[in-house]
Amino acid sequence: MTKFLGVVExxxxxxxxxxxxxxxxxxTQLIKPKLLDETTIEKHQIxxxxxxxxxxxxxxxxxREELWIYEAKVVDRGGPILSEVVRKVFIGE
Incomplete structure (x- = not known):
């Protein structure tokens, strides 16, 4: 599994x-299916x-299609101050 840092937009x-x-x-919490069935994937969407x-x-x-992160688990959430710092450092907002 890979860890990703990002913001919700x-x-x-x-x-x-x-x-x-x-x-x-x-x-989505779903393990990547062999056949991409959007309806099934969306049922497990976070x-x-x-x-x-x-x-x-x-x-x-x-x-590979870069539309979903499968078996997703939110490891940590930043508060308002940390989220603002992340946006300034990574996005330049």
Whole structure:
């Protein structure tokens, strides 16, 4: 499993670190299926609406299509101050 640092934007997890992954993805607890069935994957999606604007560390497996982090587990959530620092350092906002 890989650990990702990012922020929640528009209900998606925007990966900031590691830098080679540049996208905003959704999180699912589901183990990556052999056939991508969006309905099944979405049933296990982690709701990030309460974390909007916050920084967090997520552990999981990023799919090749870079749309989902599978087997996702939120390891830690930053508070308002830490989230602002993460945005300034990594995004420049």
């Amino acid at each position: 528009s209900g998606r997890f925007r990966i900031l670190e590691p830098k080679e992954h540049c996208c905003a993805v959704r999180l 709701d990030l609406s309460k974390d909007e604007g916050m920084a967090m560390i997520v552990e999981g497996a990023l799919g």
